[in-house]
Amino acid sequence: MRDEATCLLKKGVETLLSLPKDVTIRVLSHYDTDGVTAAAIVCETLYRRGYNFHVTLLKHPFEEELTKMREEGNEFVILLDMGSGQIDMVKEFGCPSLVLDHHHPVSKSTVFDSIVHINSNLVGFDGNYEACGASMSYLFAKTVDENNVDLSPFAVTGAIGDRQHLGGFRGLNKTIFEEAVSTKRLKIEGNRLKVMGKKIVEEITLSVDPYYTSLSGRKGEAEKFLRYLSLEPNKRYSELSLGEKKKLHSALILNLLRNNLQPEVVDTVVQQRYVSDSLPDDLDRFSEVLDACGKSGETGLALAVCLSDGEKYQKAVKVEQSYRELLLEHLKSLEEGELKENRSIQYFFAPKASIGSVLSGIVMNYFPYKGKPVFSLSSKNGNIHVSCRATRALVKQGIDLAAVMRKVASRVDGTGGGHKIAAGGTFKNIKEDELIKIIDEQVVQQRKRT
Known part of the structure; x- marks a missing residue:
């Protein structure tokens, strides 16, 4: 230290x-x-x-x-x-x-x-x-x-x-x-997918992180995908043979690679998993459940699960499942055309800031990579809340989203900050299209300085 x-x-x-x-x-x-x-x-x-x-x-x-x-x-x-x-x-x-x-x-x-x-x-x-x-x-x-x-x-x-x-x-x-x-x-477990213990067709259909374009949120397409691989859709991941798992892993990773994703993101799809005797699930799943509870307004439940109240974990999992389904609805809409693009940014409008922050990260990591940071905007009580995400590659190229948010806040009525790779801000007395234009200009200026 x-x-x-x-x-x-x-x-x-x-x-x-x-x-x-x-x-x-x-x-x-x-x-x-x-x-x-x-x-x-x-x-x-x-x-x-x-x-x-x-x-x-x-x-x-x-x-x-x-x-x-x-x-x-x-x-x-x-x-x-x-x-x-x-x-x-x-x-x-x-x-x-x-x-x-x-x-x-x-x-x-x-x-x-x-x-x-x-x-x-x-x-x-x-x-x-x-x-x-x-x-x-x-x-x-x-x-x-x-x-x-x-x-x-x-x-x-x-x-x-x-x-x-x-x-x-x-x-x-x-x-x-x-x-x-x-x-x-x-304890470190061997390489595997992050799973929920469901049938593999449901694992793929309900997958948000990773998000499989053309498969996530589409049960029929997921079934076709599995049958093409000669895999039984109603089997659970734990029931697959080693050969079947390898076949599934390869096909899912190929789906992601078609979007030109960042290597560090692809590497997390099939990787070692970490478990603890003191926690009710592996750390990847536990993280997802806590995040969903917090962003669903169940902050007390999220904290209770951590503070030795394991009996509430199944309730927390149900909250996470409902939240997952909500995210999938929005992700499908973004995949089908609601994600917009300017000179230097991609952006979309979200119903709530909490949802927008999660969606922006998923879009940045799993949608076709265009080398532009992703911004979500949501309006409430006259304020526009912005969440934005980049990749490590973009940060190496000079992108600093925290600086973008602070710079925008200095030009309009608002506050902003965070990290180079993930940031946010709240802005007042400005229209959405005007704010998007200013954000785009700031990212363009950062690009010019590198």
Whole structure:
């Protein structure tokens, strides 16, 4: 661990442990897989130290949500997977606060009065690929007590949720993954598809990540595909022979390669899977279920599943199935013509920001690759919410979506930020077509500078 991170973590822990046990610790985190697992790690750590906590999982660190914190009279606030872009608002909480984040920070300072600001990018870990909110939270948990190593599967799940496992774990994530394996908190299974335990025709029809163009969401086409391969559609994946599995793997990968997908994406289709005795499913599936619950408004269920309430996992799986079907409806529509294209971007309109953020990632990774980042736009209460995704190849070519969102926010009324590869923003008093034009111009300008 980097020396500065160690010093800052110790400072944050000292502040926490100086508080009496009757203090309720206020915890704020994001509502996606990374945010949920970050919250699970910190809340379990607080519980083990005898502290009560009050946790809220937010869609985004909106100004109105953070403004409420000033009115609560909190004595200590911990922000996870957020906060580095909202330091000015955190300063107004009126109490000691700890920020554990991996998004692009608006300030390089690590201590503001009573705020300890621990951002991965400021302590030697790239927040785009090497560290996520959950892995930063895990560092905090280990600083509180080395025995919290059993929480490492949550940190790895958070990294998977943020797609930081593509191409293999790196940096801090790699260190935590290796620790989880060496301490037998994680086990590595052989290469296979990510499956739900259903018939193989349903596995393909309901597949969202990966999304198989012309097959996902189309049961009839999936049946034809399998019969062409001389595979029985109603068999389960576990019932296939080794030869049948290899035939299926090859055909599905060929389907993806026709879209000129990025190698690190294709490599995740058939790969090793990670399981933990402490979790109810392999980490890829567990990540999907948590993300679906969070983005379906079932944040309490997502956190409860993590905090040792395994009985609720089947309920969470049902939420995920409904969410999966909703995504498939939108993906089919995008595949059939609702995805638009400008000079330097691809874009579409989504009914909700939470759905748009997921769809933009799937479109970027699995739709025919055009070398342009994908933007989703959704309108609510006069605001336009934007989510955008790129690939590692585009980032290497100079694309920085967080910079695009900040630049757009500087030109219109709004806020924006995130990562080079994935970012977002909220904008006011502007029409959708005008905003699309400005975004397109900003990406064109980035292209010209490289």
